[in-house]
Amino acid sequence: xxxxxxxxxxxxxxxxxxxxxxxxxxxxxxxxxxxxxxxxxxxxxxxxxxxxxxxxxxxxxxxxxxxxxxxxxxxxxxxxxxxxxxxxxxxxxxxxxxxxxxxxxxxxxxxxxxxxxxxxxxxxxxxxxxxxxxxxxxxxxxxx
Numbered sequence: 386x387x388x389x390x391x392x393x394x395x396x397x398x399x400x401x402x403x404x405x406x407x408x409x410x411x412x413x414x415x416x417x418x419x420x421x422x423x424x425x426x427x428x429x430x431x432x433x434x435x436x437x438x439x440x441x442x443x444x445x446x447x448x449x450x451x452x453x454x455x456x457x458x459x460x461x462x463x464x465x466x467x468x469x470x471x472x473x474x475x476x477x478x479x480x481x482x483x484x485x486x487x488x489x490x491x492x493x494x495x496x497x498x499x500x501x502x503x504x505x506x507x508x509x510x511x512x513x514x515x516x517x518x519x520x521x522x523x524x525x526x527x528x529x
Contacts, residue, residue, distance in 0.1 A: 410434040410505065410513045413480070421524040426492060430484040432522075434513065437479040438505035440467055441512070445504045447474065447484060452495040452523060459487050463504050476505070490526050497523040 416431040417424045430449070440463040449459040461474040461484055469475055472487035482505055490496065497519045503512035516522065 407507075407509065407511065409511045410436050410438050410507050412513075412516075415522045417524045419520075419522050419524070423527045424524045426489040426526050427486065428490075428526075430486070430498065431477075432482045432484075434480050434482070434505065436507050438476060438482065438507055438513065440464065440474070440476060440482075441503050441506060443503060445501045447482070447498065447500040447504055449484070449486075449496055449498050450519075451491075452497055452519065455519075458490065458496065459484075492526055492529040495523060495525045497521070 411434065412432055413435050414433045416433075417428055442464055444462050444464045447461045447463065448457055450456060451458050459472070461472070463474055466473050467475055469483075469485065471485055474482065474484050477483045484498075498516070499518070499521075500513075500516050502515040505513050
């Protein structure tokens with residue numbers, strides 16, 4: 386492990402063979418998929434990235450919102466909500482940001498997920514871009 390300086394903080398990231406800072410991680414897939422319907426109300430939300438990623442050491446947030454009124458339903462501060470329990474987030478399989486819901490979602494409701502730039506970084510400290518669009522990752526839960 387080597388210390389890297391980023392955003393006026395010292396954080397640790399493993400460097401693989403002297404990797405050079407390159408392009409930022411990008412989203413490969415969402416689960417549930419974008420525009421999915423009949424999603425379970427207790428679904429685990431997973432974003433798969435193009436390369437291995439790490440939770441940011443900065444207090445950046447991923448937010449789940451209800452489409453009809455843009456209200457916040459759940460949120461994860463990646464620097465302090467790490468873990469596998471309810472209301473926590475974690476990196477699984479190296480490339481997946483896994484979001485565990487605090488409580489079940491409402492039935493027959495459309496949701497979307499947004500995050501700020503840098504919620505995850507790659508091994509060289511390159512941050513992921515922000516996801517601010519309301520239609521980039523949205524889904525609708527199953528009817529009761």
